[in-house]
Amino acid sequence: MTDNDEILFKDEIPPLAPAQGAKDDGWKILIVDDEADVHTVTVYMLAGQEYRGRTFYFLHAYSGEEAKIVLAEHPDIAVILLDVVMETDDSGLRLVRYIREELCNYTVRIILRTGQPGKAPAAQVILDYDIDDYKEKTELTLEKMLVTLISALRSYSFITTIENNRNGLRRIIEASSDIFERQSLQKLGCGVLSQLTSILQLKKDAVYTHASGLTASGVKDESMVLAATGDFSQYVGMHIEEIGSEAVHRALDRAKSQPHGFYCEDDKCAWYFKSKTDSENFLYFELAKDLDENDRDLLELFFTNVSLAFDNLYLNKGIEDTQKEVIFHMAETMECRSAETGSHVRRVSEYVRLLALKYGLGEEQAEMLKLASTAHDLGKIGIPDSVLNKPGPLTPEEYEIIKSHVQRGHDLLMRSSSPIIQTAARIILLHHERWDGHGYPQGLVGEETHIHGRIVAVADVFDALSNKRVYHEAWTWKEVFAHFLEESGKHFDPCLVDILLENKEDFIAIWEEYHDVCGVCAGSREALPADSDRPA
Template sequence: MIDDDALLFKDEAPEPGESRADGSIPQDRWKILIVDDEVDVHSVTTYMIKDMEYHNKKFEFLHAYSGQEARQILAGHHDIAVVLLDVVMETDDSGLQLVRYIREVLNNHTVRIVLRTGQPGKAPPAKVILEYDINDYREKTELTLERMLVTVISALRSYNFIVTLENNRKGLRKIIDASGDIFERQSLEKLGSGVLDQLTSILQLHEDALYSHSSGLAVSKIQGQSVVLAATGKFSQYVDQPIGEVKIALMRGALDQARSCPHGFYCESGKCAWYFKSQTGSENFLYFEIAKELDEDDRDLLELFFTNVSLAFDNLFLNRGIEESQKEIIYHMAEAMECRSDETGSHVRRVAEYVRLLALKYGLSEEEAEMFKLASTLHDLGKIGVPDAVLNKPGPLTPEEYQIIQAHVRQGHELLTNSGSPVIRTAARIILEHHERWDGRGYPRGLNGDEIHISSRIVSVADVFDALSNRRIYREAWSWEDVLTYFREQRGKHFDPRLVDILLASQEEFRRVWLQYSEVTGALSGVSSDMV
């Protein structure tokens, strides 16, 4: 019965308490804490089970001779698997008080506690098992070699099961976090890391594992090459690198073997690799190291697991490709619209970069900043309904023409307001509100202060900043200092004062964006020399 759980006895085993030169305990050991005020109990216990192994891991014993000593040891070792605990030590209930300390103060519900007593009358079993969170109760006189083995192995089996469940929960949490938001830049990497954690936990593998994926789609990081998307342990340094640059011959050899093996699985001398080519043509590799033989159940689990993971990555790459295509379509639409007004098409790209910069410095998340950046490109969509004669008039507008210009915000809003896309709905709100003013003197609704959504307040600053710092058909570009002076004057009037402060404090970053797009498009004509 015990053999089924890989319990082995060795003729030559290290003495109890063996540790590294620095005093630390090797990680591949089961830590067992013996708490008893009788020295002989410590000696007999370690002698009985010192040569035992469970799941190819040896035992390491920690010793405490009072409840207080045990508390100190427990505070410094958070991975103790089993506590063999005496009830009566410095007081009649020292052991029971330690149980409460472990469960309630340390909040440790993982360690398995085996209560042992030589005075059962001091702690009646029926009372103790109901009132205290212990996992076994034994009288010292009944713990023969065979019973001791059964008790310890049962405790270790329970501990190992609990730890495995907790590791699985952490892996699943990473997967859930990764899939929560399509705009999260590292979503693919986080998903890969999560599935690797889960796999190594389920199969009790070494922590070193690597997953690579080559989708064959344009959205892959290096088209046509297999790129490491996720890795753990010693392979972490290779994330985002082509698999061919991983300078580990044994790993690369295992991957080559997996290509030609049945079902794409190769495992020899603890080096395992899985190769899978999906229906979309993507090539997928998984490499990991193990310290045990894989049984048929393990292999079945691996096949199901890796096949589903590969399909999940395919879907994520496809979604990313669709997202990038949608962004490009929106940008091109916005630029084409800007061309009607004799303004450079880079206006929308500069505004988008300013918006992202302001949003991040305002304290918004990366996801919100990306959302506002993309939505901002459509802020003047309503101009599509403004006649060219009004839109491109070089002189002052008449009151009637100004009303036509003002109407563009409602027209653009009506075009997008019924969309089900979060980005398009955000764009519709920006179109409607980006000409409102902080002091309430804007249009179309005369909103003021926080009544104006933060996305619209940000776009207002970015749009006016770009409009003033670049040439328009009716005027030349303002100098850099004149633009900044205008924003100082309009702080708390036209613009959110906090956003103006961010602009003034970050003017060098705004200048770099302006230079980047102005130089590319040749938009420098007519710009004052002190702008550059």
Template sequence: MATSLKFSSKPKPQATPNTLPPWQVLIVDDDAAVHQVTKLVMRGFEFSGRNIEFISAYNAEDAKQILQANPDIAMTLLDVVMESNDAGLQLTRWIREELGNLNIRIVLRTGQPGQAPEEKVIRDFDINDYKEKTELTHAKLVTVFYGGLRGYRDIIKLERARQALRRAISAISSVYDVQNLREFASAVLDQLNDLLNFNGDGLCASLSESYTASSNEGHLKILAATDAYSELHIDSNIDTLPSQVKAAINKALEEKQHHFNDFSVTCYYRSKVGSETVVYLSFDNKLESEGRELLEIFTANVAITYESLLLRDEIEETQKSTIYILGEAVEKRSKETGAHVKRVGEIAALLGRGLALPERYINDLLQAAPLHDIGKIGIPDDILNKPGKFEPEEWEIMKQHAFLGYELLASSDKRILQLAAVIAHQHHEKWDGSGYPQGLSGENIDMAGRISALADVVDALVSKRCYKESWPLADALDYVKSQRGIHFDPALIDVLFANLDKLDDIYQRYPDAPGAP
């Protein structure tokens, strides 16, 4: 499990109180005098720091329109007898059943109690109070308003807490689904934004600035940033951050704990092996206690994901390095450039993205394709490094490397090595069926085999070999294009030529092929 998280207990500076919106109360009565008297009697009334805003309707149809347009009405004082003897009762049923508003507090008022007996109304209708108009003195109205508004306030708090918990669970789940540390950083920023971006009770309605930084070998670098700081480059040093952000991050690193202020939060994560990540966010609005509670729930759970991701990243990097070492060992044995295996993996991944294959499969291609020629480890040196053309019997031996590679890798039950076994076995198959070792054709060749075949040939042509000089990239591209539908899957040729800028980028990053641009 991740190291337990600690939160700063230092008091928050006091902020200027927010001006709270009034409670909306709807009066529904066909007697204008009732509206006037109610407003007069309740003038100056406040509850929980908020005054009253009255809205008037004189019949049920007007009330329906007002309720549909104003879902935040807290309470209604509703006459029973208006355009019909049960207009108020029918409106009550409409509010609860058709409008689906279960939050508004409904207080029925009647001047004719015989028309709607109290016991029957309370039993049959979802109301919160029932009063005769003769009872509504100032003292009793105040009691009704306190009871109704207090009930509405508590319902809204529970509803917001329920929604917040749902958002927190969704946010945590979204972070759990990420595949690497950089995705984790972006997901944390996105989900914290969603988590806090709702109105009510002074909680943060907008997230204006945020950063995620990671401490790696003593140097903090940016992993992700919001649009407000789009000029920052990923992996930029912390020195590029504004002074107040640097100060907040350094404080969290020094004290190794989260810090919450009225308008910002700095979250601190540390793994068992000492890796540290800090998330800094600043807000336009004040962070109230509800938002802080959500952040604590979220960050405590995210810490577990963070620990797991670091372990996963370490395992994947070790696996990738091992694969490159094995592939490069074979390349060096055949006196070929070591970066060939990396470029084949990168080109394979490029083709996979162009086909919109699943991201996990693309990542597997990136790691598996470099092992395409691992079977050459079983080919004698005099054949492997022969500068001239093979004799027929030598060529038969050389072709065995496809099956040898498959046999070597297929014994593993690991997903990537299983894919590498397919690639080793099929990367010399051809679309028209003239390849080896099985003479497969078309879609009978596994997609990984087809992709790796094109990636291998492109880079082999621009790389120097013991039996040939390197080709210019333009000539290599002309050749593979001429083999569209013969050697290579036509769809893959189209993808390659639609992404020549990305192919060029691969050669810029791994530039040891003499024919590379």
């Protein structure tokens, strides 16, 4: 035998040292061969070699079945040096099919090596199996082995880069979809931090999962921390200037000066964005590992989408705030016109929110219902004062006029596309329906009436009975709750009556907080019993 251009045999080498650990992030190379000498010689030939600054880390299997176990434990193997003939004449070929078709692993590079080329002709094997090369063991000198292996590693590197980019883009799409569904600043802030971790976690063992970070947003130098993770959790809800970390402020200041608002140095990264509505938005996070160029590209793309999400949220918030203001002003107008003291609408809205939460509606829906309920008597804007503020009993004709307010109010709002105003229109139309079907305007029975209408019906009558009006004195609490017990399953949804009776103290507390000390109300008389001075 000669020097390095000849294959080395076992009797020419010293005993093999234990394989190095994976601490240096080496390329994982799996040797699959039933001959122990082949393992020993291969490791010895390639000992000390590197590719792109990473050494070779060898794994060993002595049969196709053993190789399956190793593959399950190490899904990130880069190259397999695979013998064709082991426990059977086609063990190696069967393993190739298993890797590609059952594991669906198309990333690992496979180099077939055989000492019996006649068992599996090279031309046919290359055509029929997804492998990178097919070599006879006797032709693999150190130089040829190294060339073959480096070529395979280069292919593996290209494939994994493409796959990581594809996974990164997929995460960008998923993350963007998630953040655009967030309907509040706090939820958007939480979503950005959550999706940030997902985007950067391109490997199962990625250290990026240990990131600490925060998001902040606000206008006119009043940015508040919306969400935070790790070391920054204590700052949620605080002004950004209160964050006790010079590193955070330094990174955010530098991000402001960057063309794309993105700054990253060492393990500290920051992003700054000013929206079209002049809101300032910040993101700061710390990682245990430097970002590579691919990570930076993905983050810049993600932050572009986050910028659009913040813009959309602020624009929608502005529209929603305007709608809220319009509804409140309409409610205030009705209160003034009907000689109410100003607390009826507020009390009803608070009762509605409490009922909605106790019934099981979500916080957002309860808040929207609270706001929308303030317009429940909007239709009375078309009712003559002589009828609306009449202190005595109504004639049948006058009662029909009063009843017309539900359709009037509904028609005023029904064409709006705003969820809040649509909810208000529904409440106006349905809050005088009864559980037994004897209500108006449609005579709906039971759950045919939307839960929003059923909730406001309880809240409206509860307030009407418990406060003095121009046409009746306030009832005692005992009388009020007795009336609801009697009307459960008749006028009111039994489930809502149970909630009212089980939470008496909470409803009384709302009444006490917004109680009219003096003056009387003239609203919702059509919701009361026929003899409203005292219950029968």
